[in-house]
Amino acid sequence: MSYGVKTYSDDGYINLHSDYSALVYAGEFGKTTDPVRPVYQGSYAISINDYLKDSKYDQGWLIQYQFLMETSYLVPFYRPTFNGQEVGIIDVVNEGSKWIVNVLFSGAASKFPRLFGFVPLTEKPGVTLAGNGVAVYDANEQLVFTGSERPLRIDDVLTVQHPTAIKTGGRGTCGRNGSACHINYTPDQSTTHTGVTTNTNSKIYHVVPSAYGGLAFSAEGTYNSSCGFLGLGTRKYAWGYRSWSSFRGTLTHPYGAVTHTTGWLGDFSGAMYQQVRGSCGVGGFLGALLGIVVAVFTGGVGLALLGGALAGFAVGSMVSATSPALKAYENDENFEKNSAYELLITDAQYYGIPSANGLDDGADYTAQVYEYSTSPLTFWEIQAVEIADSTVESSTTIYWNGVEVSAGTTVGEFVSSFTAANGDTYVKGDLEYHNTVADADSETITDRFRVARIGVGEEPAATSDVPANVTEVYAGVAAWKAGDFSPSTWWAVYGQTVPLSPSNTTVFIWYNGQLVYFDWLSGSSSIDTTSVTGSDGRTYYRGDGHPEDGNPYGNYGYYYLFYGVGRS
Amino acid sequence: MSYGLELDGFSFNYGTFSVVKIGTVVVGTTTVITKSAHPDITDWRVVFIPDGIRNPGDEEVRPAFGASSSALTTVAPSNVSPHKYLVLGR
Numbered sequence: 298m299s300y301g302v303k304t305y306s307d308d309g310y311i312n313l314h315s316d317y318s319a320l321v322y323a324g325e326f327g328k329t330t331d332p333v334r335p336v337y338q339g340s341y342a343i344s345i346n347d348y349l350k351d352s353k354y355d356q357g358w359l360i361q362y363q364f365l366m367e368t369s370y371l372v373p374f375y376r377p378t379f380n381g382q383e384v385g386i387i388d389v390v391n392e393g394s395k396w397i398v399n400v401l402f403s404g405a406a407s408k409f410p411r412l413f414g415f416v417p418l419t420e421k422p423g424v425t426l427a428g429n430g431v432a433v434y435d436a437n438e439q440l441v442f443t444g445s446e447r448p449l450r451i452d453d454v455l456t457v458q459h460p461t462a463i464k465t466g467g468r469g470t471c472g473r474n475g476s477a478c479h480i481n482y483t484p485d486q487s488t489t490h491t492g493v494t495t496n497t498n499s500k501i502y503h504v505v506p507s508a509y510g511g512l513a514f515s516a517e518g519t520y521n522s523s524c525g526f527l528g529l530g531t532r533k534y535a536w537g538y539r540s541w542s543s544f545r546g547t548l549t550h551p552y553g554a555v556t557h558t559t560g561w562l563g564d565f566s567g568a569m570y571q572q573v574r575g576s577c578g579v580g581g582f583l584g585a586l587l588g589i590v591v592a593v594f595t596g597g598v599g600l601a602l603l604g605g606a607l608a609g610f611a612v613g614s615m616v617s618a619t620s621p622a623l624k625a626y627e628n629d630e631n632f633e634k635n636s637a638y639e640l641l642i643t644d645a646q647y648y649g650i651p652s653a654n655g656l657d658d659g660a661d662y663t664a665q666v667y668e669y670s671t672s673p674l675t676f677w678e679i680q681a682v683e684i685a686d687s688t689v690e691s692s693t694t695i696y697w698n699g700v701e702v703s704a705g706t707t708v709g710e711f712v713s714s715f716t717a718a719n720g721d722t723y724v725k726g727d728l729e730y731h732n733t734v735a736d737a738d739s740e741t742i743t744d745r746f747r748v749a750r751i752g753v754g755e756e757p758a759a760t761s762d763v764p765a766n767v768t769e770v771y772a773g774v775a776a777w778k779a780g781d782f783s784p785s786t787w788w789a790v791y792g793q794t795v796p797l798s799p800s801n802t803t804v805f806i807w808y809n810g811q812l813v814y815f816d817w818l819s820g821s822s823s824i825d826t827t828s829v830t831g832s833d834g835r836t837y838y839r840g841d842g843h844p845e846d847g848n849p850y851g852n853y854g855y856y857y858l859f860y861g862v863g864r865s
Numbered sequence: 866m867s868y869g870l871e872l873d874g875f876s877f878n879y880g881t882f883s884v885v886k887i888g889t890v891v892v893g894t895t896t897v898i899t900k901s902a903h904p905d906i907t908d909w910r911v912v913f914i915p916d917g918i919r920n921p922g923d924e925e926v927r928p929a930f931g932a933s934s935s936a937l938t939t940v941a942p943s944n945v946s947p948h949k950y951l952v953l954g955r
Contacts, residue, residue, distance in 0.1 A: 303905060304869070304870050304877070306878055306879055306880045306881065306955075307869075307878045307879070307880075308880045310880055310907060310908055310955035311883065311905050311906060311907075311954070311955050312877065312878075312879065312880060312881045312883075312955065313870070313877070313881075313883075314883055314905060316903075316905075317883035317884055317885050317954065318883060318884040319881070319883060319884070320881070320882060320883070320884055320951075320953070369887075369949075370884075370887050370914070370949060370951060371914070372912060372914065372951065373914075387919060388915055388917070388918050388919055389914050389915045389916070390916075390917055390918065391916065399918075417884040417887065417951070419884070420887075427873070429873075430872055430873055431870075431872055441883075444872035444873055447875075448881045448883075449881050449882060450879045450880070450881055451879075451880045451881050451882055451955075454882075454910060503912070505913065505914065505915060507926075507927045509919075509921045510921075511921075543921065617917060617918075618917065618918045619918065620918070621918065622918050622919065622920035622921060622922060623921075624920075624921040624922045632921065632924055632925075632926070633926055633927060636926070636927055636929060637929075638913070638927075639910050639911070639912055641882075641910075641912070
């Protein structure tokens, strides 16, 4: 450049250059469909229930998002909802101002990831300059940088690739009695790529995996059985079995690690079985009956599917197709296994994205309190040893419900929150306990603080009803039991008789120190209720159960069960 | 910060990528970006964004990119699916 401006980052690379546009945060996508797990349901289909989708077909959930912006270029990023979640962006569709993204993800249906868009600043409409700061234009008078649009911060960038196979281990067989038989297609191949930045629950990732493929199994045959008078006749049977699981390339980003794993997750599966029999005789026939399953397979699978499960994925106002394309496989196939592609990593917190790390920005977590020193141990403890007024060593230990959640990790002395390997975040509250033990040479100081735990939608998935994009909080039950109502956040079900049941229970919710729902035995809520509208008009969701606080806890003639709670 | 660029109290000293070139992948063609035309850029990446539904039934492939000491190339084979590309640099 002969004129203009350029700056360099601490790593020695250009980070601002007036010849080039910055890539800036544009906004968050909205979910437009409920997640689905489609299976073949046409002729001769063998039922594949949710358990089988998990255990045999490794099938994930398909979901669609939409973002509105008049721009020709957009780079999507996703934030996994829980530690180890498999995510794959499979389609990006743009028509006019609509951007549609189809995503495949693992976990429960409620654990869908969040999606964000980044666009070149030159492509972003309606950019407003701040009243002060810096604005940089290129030679074409296009705005390429401004302090009011924070550019993409690259925490890490890797080139990644999928393994060349989906599964190499045994998968079993199905034969002539295969009317309820399933092959185990669970992939066993993955590749780990190592970066430099530690994954946390606030990291977001851009990658569009190339790889896709499928595993399939088929078998057919004939057999005879005796029939007729005295069993002297012979009846011929023909049978056919087919099944498959279609896979897309996905990635996982384990918390607390610098690694990223490329693997496979199913997007569509099916199984079918057919048996026909000939007449009782001494000869026969049967050639015409063989291969019927094959004919159904090649001719009717798509039609049997698209009218149903994926109907919501077609955006009516768009000319472009928006439903994910699904393929039924007749044989093992693996495409795009040699393609490499870029994985970009940044941090959602940096862009001021609400609840970027799973915390509810409207809650005062430091006021949340839980029993801190009795069994089960629950506190945030800082111990320091001082010799002659000089601190020589300090350590931080965090216990939750009797478990040292900070084990194996160094927690900074001055940090106010800590995210454990499983993605749960612990927030340091007010000082509750202080003790000094002194001898002739030194003092040992112990400070214990209140602590709150914020589950990020992944406290056992089977029991939490908090959606993936809503923070789940649980704190303050012990304080409430002790008569201090103000710092509580939990969902309780209570009743006057045990066992607690739908017929004798109602719901009682505190959030951030406020009583937001109190159903005085009116019968409009019960132990089976999973969401309610609070007194503030917001929706509250029941989270994971906490039997350690009750199960049930009895007090003044009432019995309580405690749960985490989330609100949207 | 003791040196560098600070904007509204925020130190702009982190790594980022700028958008060097954007375009649409054209089937069967190779796009070449000559590095010497961008002497300040030393780390190059190409991000391909699918443009429409990717149909596994079509056995399509995605575009790829390669780099030499003098140029960056995006390659779109005949069975490539529609994509846009962003050449990122820093």
